[in-house]
Amino acid sequence: MYRRLRPLLFRLDAERAHGLAVRAGRLGQRLPALTGALFGAADAGLEQTVWGLRFRNPVGLAAGFDKNAELVRLWAALGFGHAEVGSVSARPSAGNARPRAFRLPADGALVNRMGLNNDGAAAVAARLAATAAPSGLVVGVNVAKTHSPDILGAAGVEDFRASVRALAPQADYLALNVSCPNTAEGKTFEAPDTLDALLAAVADEVGGAVRVARPAPEGDRHPSKRSSQPPVLGPRSREPKASPPLLVKLSPPPTGGVDVGATDELVQICLDRGVVGFITANTAADRGGLATPPDAVGRIGRGGLSGRPLAARATALARHLYRTTGGRVPIVGVGGVDSAEAAYARIRAGASLVQVYTGLVYEGPGLVGRVNRGLVRLLERDGFGSVAEAVGADA
Numbered sequence: 001m002y003r004r005l006r007p008l009l010f011r012l013d014a015e016r017a018h019g020l021a022v023r024a025g026r027l028g029q030r031l032p033a034l035t036g037a038l039f040g041a042a043d044a045g046l047e048q049t050v051w052g053l054r055f056r057n058p059v060g061l062a063a064g065f066d067k068n069a070e071l072v073r074l075w076a077a078l079g080f081g082h083a084e085v086g087s088v089s090a091r092p093s094a095g096n097a098r099p100r101a102f103r104l105p106a107d108g109a110l111v112n113r114m115g116l117n118n119d120g121a122a123a124v125a126a127r128l129a130a131t132a133a134p135s136g137l138v139v140g141v142n143v144a145k146t147h148s149p150d151i152l153g154a155a156g157v158e159d160f161r162a163s164v165r166a167l168a169p170q171a172d173y174l175a176l177n178v179s180c181p182n183t184a185e186g187k188t189f190e191a192p193d194t195l196d197a198l199l200a201a202v203a204d205e206v207g208g209a210v211r212v213a214r215p216a217p218e219g220d221r222h223p224s225k226r227s228s229q230p231p232v233l234g235p236r237s238r239e240p241k242a243s244p245p246l247l248v249k250l251s252p253p254p255t256g257g258v259d260v261g262a263t264d265e266l267v268q269i270c271l272d273r274g275v276v277g278f279i280t281a282n283t284a285a286d287r288g289g290l291a292t293p294p295d296a297v298g299r300i301g302r303g304g305l306s307g308r309p310l311a312a313r314a315t316a317l318a319r320h321l322y323r324t325t326g327g328r329v330p331i332v333g334v335g336g337v338d339s340a341e342a343a344y345a346r347i348r349a350g351a352s353l354v355q356v357y358t359g360l361v362y363e364g365p366g367l368v369g370r371v372n373r374g375l376v377r378l379l380e381r382d383g384f385g386s387v388a389e390a391v392g393a394d395a
Contacts, residue, residue, distance in 0.1 A: 029077060048352065089146040090120065093116055104307070121162065145180075160201065246274060246277075267321065276330070280333060315349045327392050347375075348392070352387075
């Protein structure tokens with residue numbers, strides 16, 4: 001059905017089409033039984049526990065699709081294992097001027113410069129508090145700095161703190177978007193000193209109660225495949241405490257490969273501050289390796305690139321993080337996950353969970369069920385009894 005609708009939707013501006021999808025989603029979440037019957041898929045081999053949270057399957061919704069937590073019940077009905085709402089900022093933001101979202105069909109990609117448009121942390125927290133928790137769905141909240149060039153330095157850190165203060169009580173996990181390239185000032189929090197200061201403030205905001213990573217059970221790890229790897233990074237002498245798990249979303253590596261030194265420095269800072277997971281990776285500011293003609297790309301202008309062109313880069317980063325942390329720190333793979341095969345490759349590279357966004361635009365809501373059913377077949381083909389057994393198999 002979606003393949004018949006897609007040509008009509010693609011005649012519309014990308015943001016307008018997204019708005020229609022949101023309105024259709026509001027109807028769909030009023031009929032969860034019907035939606036689940038049409039799109040859902042379940043299998044015990046897809047279940048796993050990550051950060052003490054039970055995920056019914058590894059496929060999640062990436063941040064950016066449901067910025068304001070309006071469709072949480074829909075994501076459960078569509079069969080997602082988790083949904084990450086946001087990015088949410090402390091203050092409401094209208095974002096950048098339109099047009100600000102563009103399709104690159106030849107590449108299965110999107111470019112957006114939305115500018116973190118959202119209702120603000122207080123409104124989103126209230127909406128989540130008023131939404132009955134859908135059965136089987138883990139709900140994460142992605143937090144970013146308010147879209148304003150006037151909020152920098154210490155003010156930017158306090159902006160993050162305000163969001164965490166409001167949203168942590170409503171989140172199954174918190175994801176810090178330190179790598180967004182779509183703000184007007186073009187700054188991120190990925191410089192080592194800046195990141196360390198931010199994470200220290202966030203840890204303080206949640207009372208220092210940020211859980212640290214613990215080794216996975218031996219059955220879920222692959223030590224024989226890591227014997228020749230460099231020393232494993234890990235948290236230094238921190239006691240575990242109850243809290244919302246804290247994740248950090250990183251930028252994709254450059255097209256030439258992972259910058260090992262810079263990446264490992266950021267990873268160690270995160271682990272020292274109690275971060276328990278990484279999301280790899282955010283959108284990319286560059287335009288390397290596209291099939292879309294350069295003149296068409298040039299007319300679009302700046303913005304974050306997402307979708308299939310990021311797949312190899314995001315997979316490389318996931319594999320590197322899995323190796324350098326010894327498989328002890330769960331990874332969420334995002335960027336170009338638009339099929340069961342793409343999801344499986346990310347899992348075998350080291351991701352415990354995967355997320356989709358651009359794939360939904362091109363493949364429709366049936367993508368979730370197709371990926372989960374395909375994963376079951378791929379796991380059985382390779383002799384794995386569960387997703388957890390496949391994590392890092394190629395790392």
